[in-house]
Amino acid sequence: MEGVLFDLDGIITDTAKFHFKAWKQLAQDELNITLPASFESQLKGISRMESMKLILKFANLEDNFSEKEVFQLANKKNELYLREINKLTQADILPGIENLLDALAANRILLSIASASKNAPLILEKLGLLNRFDAIANPENVANGKPAPDIFIEAAHQIGLSPEKCVGIEDAPAGVIAIKKAKAVAVGVGDDAELNEADVVVNKTSNLSYLLLVDTYDKKYL
Ligand code: G16
Numbered sequence: 001m002e003g004v005l006f007d008l009d010g011i012i013t014d015t016a017k018f019h020f021k022a023w024k025q026l027a028q029d030e031l032n033i034t035l036p037a038s039f040e041s042q043l044k045g046i047s048r049m050e051s052m053k054l055i056l057k058f059a060n061l062e063d064n065f066s067e068k069e070v071f072q073l074a075n076k077k078n079e080l081y082l083r084e085i086n087k088l089t090q091a092d093i094l095p096g097i098e099n100l101l102d103a104l105a106a107n108r109i110l111l112s113i114a115s116a117s118k119n120a121p122l123i124l125e126k127l128g129l130l131n132r133f134d135a136i137a138n139p140e141n142v143a144n145g146k147p148a149p150d151i152f153i154e155a156a157h158q159i160g161l162s163p164e165k166c167v168g169i170e171d172a173p174a175g176v177i178a179i180k181k182a183k184a185v186a187v188g189v190g191d192d193a194e195l196n197e198a199d200v201v202v203n204k205t206s207n208l209s210y211l212l213l214v215d216t217y218d219k220k221y222l
């Protein structure tokens with residue numbers, strides 16, 4: 001194992017609740033609908049525009065807005081979301097993540113972010129983690145979102161590695177599929193049954209460790 005590719009939302013910090021809060025408000029204010037709670041997990045790892053389209057489809061309003069209007073709605077959601085993100089501090093880093101980053105750096109493992117979020121640099125800055133990563137893959141540079149492997153391949157290339165040399169960490173089923181398609185080793189965080197495509201699953205971030213990642217990688221290749 002020479003590199004680790006991190007998902008952001010659900011692994012480094014829990015932004016899903018802020019995404020959902022912003023989508024819910026947008027849906028209420030602009031579409032006059034109430035989004036069901038199930039959308040919080042449904043939108044995990046899905047890009048901003050894809051999420052917007054899923055919500056319009058749910059509201060049966062996909063033909064009511066021009067491409068430009070859809071874009072403007074998604075921008076409004078982002079403004080609502082940024083209000084929440086600006087309040088993030090180091091205290092919002094998920095349990096065990098700082099220790100994991102320390103252990104990986106001590107072992108000279110390269111670290112890269114593979115997030116669908118265009119706000120990833122801002123979020124990492126707010127958490128005080130920006131300088132702990134060697135690269136952040138830019139989702140604007142990849143053609144297809146998760147479950148396509150593109151963002152994980154890009155994250156590996158940004159640290160000069162092929163994905164086969166890397167372990168990817170994800171909390172969303174679409175993300176785990178993306179890691180496997182990229183041919184990296186997949187560590188899932190969350191529900192075992194939901195993330196059954198992963199090479200190993202832990203139920204919470206505090207159960208992640210350098211040894212778990214190395215062991216999972218070595219089992220695959222040694
Ligand atoms: C995250 C979230 C998604 C969000 C996406 C894009 O993905 O899980 O809900 O829609 O980023 O975010 P933004 O609107 O900030 O560009 P990930 O890949 O970090 O789990």
Ligand code: MG
Pocket residue numbers: 007008009010011044045170171172175
């Ligand atoms: Mg995630």
